[in-house]
Amino acid sequence: MKQNKILFPIFLMVVVPTILTTFISFFRFSTTLDRKLSDGLFHLLPSHHFFSKDIVIIDIDEQSIAKYADHPELGQWPWKRHIYPTLINYTKLITPPRITIIDIMFTERSDYDEALVIANESLGEISHAANFRDGGIVIPRKGIESIQERFKVPLNTHIPFPKFENASFPIGQIGETAPMIHVVNVITDADGILRRFSPFVQWNGFYFPTLAMQAFALGETYETESKDGDLIIQKNGEKRIVPVGKDGLVRAYFYTEEELRNIPRYSAAGIIESLETLNSGEVEDPNSLLVPPKLFKDKIVLIGTSAASTHDDVVTPFGLFPGVIAQAVFASNLIEGHLLRELPEFYGILFTTLVLFVGVLVLFINQWHSLKSLYPIFAISLFLGTFYFLYRMDLVLSTYSFVLGFPISYLLGFAYLTYTEGREKRKFNHILRNLVDPEVVSVALENMESLKQGGEWEITAFFSDVAGFSSISEELSATDLAKLLNEYLSAMTNVLKSNSGTLDKYIGDAIVGIFGAPIQNPNHPKLACKTALEMRKELERLRDGWNQRGEYTPLARSMVFRIGLNCGPAKVGFMGTDSLASYTMMGDTVNLAARLEAAAKDYGVSILVSESIESVCKDEFHFRFLDWIRVKGKEAPVKIYSLEAYQKDVSNEVIEAEREYELGFSEYLKQNWEVAILHFKNVSKFLGKHDITSEMLILRCENLFQSPPPVDWDGVYTRTSK
Known part of the structure; x- marks a missing residue:
């Protein structure tokens, strides 16, 4: 195509979608859409990370709350606080866990706080939960300054970690004696789905670690620094690069729904029952208990709730889950380094622009017409392959520009292509629509160049003629003759088209048809035979109707036809002038079919075919051998058959x-x-x-x-x- 004819397609297919997607990127909607689309792709693509084996959960679940609702020492939810040291102490019976992280808030006084204070002072590596929030009235609390000074993290960074106005630390001496503090706040995206977390949060000008960070640090000393916008955390020679986003949050890898449901969770009721069994002396080996203490050896233990009454559920990319599950995912991400880096939207737009530009070349330069239909599949496959390749490297490509831009681009391109080429296509469609079944026309028009050029290949030529039509026409008035002919030709042509036949022409009462063109079809001989038998049956139906209604003359009502069929090579294509052309066929194959139609009269049969038809159709259709003949204009003898019926009907x-x-x-x-x-x-x-x-x-x-x-x-x- 000339240069001036390619500029407008580039504008339509590349510039317009690029401007549109770039414009959308200025709004927050694009970010939300991007994350929703990537969630869907994460569901479809294979997982390449596995949940950390170092994390287990002690779960205060529905069973635990229901079982001990009437227990004098526990009661209904919230449980009395002396149970938590009991649970923690049980995990340390054989080999203690590396750290115990409590995902339950103790921000109000109770009569059992002393038990937790003693646990803080005697049981070691315990981290208590703090909750930060915005809004409300700031209530000064005694001792909060000392807690703040003990647990703040000195960060020298410009990363805008989430900032809160108010803080709720563990109450009284629980907070003052806590070995460690972590913040349990989670921040959902604009659509209410929890996808991201932060290793640190801000309050009162200071930084505090979140639960995930505490699980990674294990109470040990660590150092942090910022580099190229990332947070780098180092402890004991271990280095973790955290790809923090512009708002101080990092995209979490949520594994699979199956893995989330199979995170090791041990019911608090099971631990309490195991402890009671152990204290009763009924078992000597702790490993035979319902929940053996060895399960917590060298583990990171999270104590949380999943019971509906605790209202601790969050919406994740895999649906509704207890908050402790989400915290466990964040902890696993930081411990194992399963952190996703969301690439800038520019990369997605650039990728889409390149794909769209190639689409212009495919639609308007490429001459392989099948490629125009295959390119969308290729482009989508390339997009999915690129997304998955980057995903395997923990990189998330922006998707909305492709998902929105590519369909818009290709639709605009096809619309313009239809507009520019439509005039020529409409010309051929006008010719073909009365000759061929609409479905065949649509396929034929897919390859305009081939359709215009025609060719030579195997076809079946079809000729039919009404016996004694001259005598019939002499008996009828012009009006009745036109009505009879229209009714007959319409019915026969419908049968022809319904079997993928092409109407070549009408010659008075004669019908000339082609099978196997313009769309090549290896079954063209069988389709022609099927058509001939169905036409014979259709003519019987017409005769019955004429006789019932008493229409026309007796001779017309007893109308019969003759059909000649022959298959072989023939030249097919549009022949004529630019303003007046028809799709037709030429060659010896065609001539023989016409001679067979005429010869059918001599043998008193309705459908006469050549040996070339009989040899490829005899498995399905029944033929009767008639004769060897030599037709006019052809020296080679021809073996002829009568098509009688389907094999099953003989x-x-x-x-x-x-x-x-x-x-x-x-x-x-x-x-x-x-x-x-x-x-x-x-x-x-x-x-x-x-x-x-x-x-x-x-x-x-x-x-x-x-x-x-x-x-x-x-x-x-x-x-x-x-």
């Missing part, structure tokens, strides 16, 4: 009659005229009606008996008329 009487006919023809070739005549006469007896073909062969035998053929006679009958 009776034994017909088969016996045909066998008798073939015996007679065999004797005919041997010039045993009298024996041949006897066999031919038996055919009508088997059929129970006059068989015109046999009677014609009887007459031929009698003539040859009286006037013997020459010595070189080969039994082929030469027709002298078309």
Whole structure:
């Protein structure tokens, strides 16, 4: 295509979608859409990380609350606080866990706070939960300054970690004696889904670690620094690069729904029952308990709740889960380094722009028409492959620009292509729509160049003609003749089109059709046979209707047709002028089909076919051998058959009659005229009606008996008329 004709497609398919997606990126909606789309892709793509084996959860679940609702030491939710040291102490019976992180708030006084204070001072590595929030009234609390000074983290960074106005630390001496503090706040995205977390949060000008950070640090000393916008955390030679976003949050890797549901969770009720069993002396080996203490060896233990009454559920990319599950995911991410880096939207827009530009070349430069249909599949596959390749590297490509831009681009491109090429396509569509079934037309128009050029390939030529139509037309008025002809031709043409046939032309009452063009179809001989049989059945239906209504004349109401079929190579294509052209066929194959239609009259059959049809269709259709003939204009003899019916519909009487006919023809070739005549006469007896073909062969035998053929006679009958 010339240069001036490619500039506008580039504008439509590249510039317009790029401007649109870039404009959308200025709004927060694009970020939310991006994350929703990437969630969907994460569901579809294989997981490449696995949840940390170092994390287990002690879960105060529905069973635990229901089982101990009437227990004098626990009561209904919230439980009395002396149970938590009991749970923590149980995990330390054999080999203690590395750290115990409590995901439950103790911000109000109770009568059992002393138990937690003692646990803080005696049980070691315990981290208590703090909750930060915005708004409300700031209530000064005694001792909060000391807690703030003990647990603040000195960060020298410009990263805008989430900032809160108010803080709720563990109450009183629980907070003052706590070995460690972590913040349990989670921050959902604009659509209410929890996808991201922060290792630190801000309050009162100071930084505090979140639960995930505490699980990574394990109470040890660590150092932090900022580099290229990332947070780098180092402890004991271990280095973790945290790809923090512009708002101080990092995208979490949520593994799979199955893994989230299979995170090791041990019911608090099971631990309490195991402890009671152990204290009763019923078992000596702790490993045989319902929840063996060894399960917590060297683990990071999270104590949280999943019971509905605790109202601690959050919405994750995999649906609703207890908050402690989300915290466990964040902790696993930081411990194992399963952190996703969201690439700037610019990369997604650039990728989309390149794909769109290639789309312009495919639609407007490329000459392989099939590629125009395949390119969307290729482009989508390339997008998914690129997304997955980056995802395997824990990089998240912006997706909204492709998901929005590519369909818009390709729709605009196809619309413009349809507009520019539509005039020529409409011209051929106008010609074809009356010749071929609409579905065939739509396929044929996919390859305009091939359609215009035509070609030479295997087809089946179809010719049909009404017997004695001249006599019928003489009996009818012009109005009735037009009505009869229109009704007949409409019905027959519908049958032709419904079997993927192409109407070549009408010649008065004659129908000329093509099977296997303009769309090549290897089953064209069988489709032609099917059409011929269905036309015969359709004509019977028409005759019944005419007789019931008493329309036309008796001769018209008894109308019959003849069909000739032949398959072989032929030239097919549009032939004519630019303003007046028709899709047609030419060649010896076509000529023979026309001769067969004419010859059908001699043999008294409705459908006459060549050996080329019989040889490829005999498994499905039943043919009767008739003769060897030499048609006018063709020296080579042709073996001809009558198409009778489907194989399943042939009776034994017909088969016996045909066998008798073939015996007679065999004797005919041997010039045993009298024996041949006897066999031919038996055919009508088997059929129970006059068989015109046999009677014609009887007459031929009698003539040859009286006037013997020459010595070189080969039994082929030469027709002298078309």
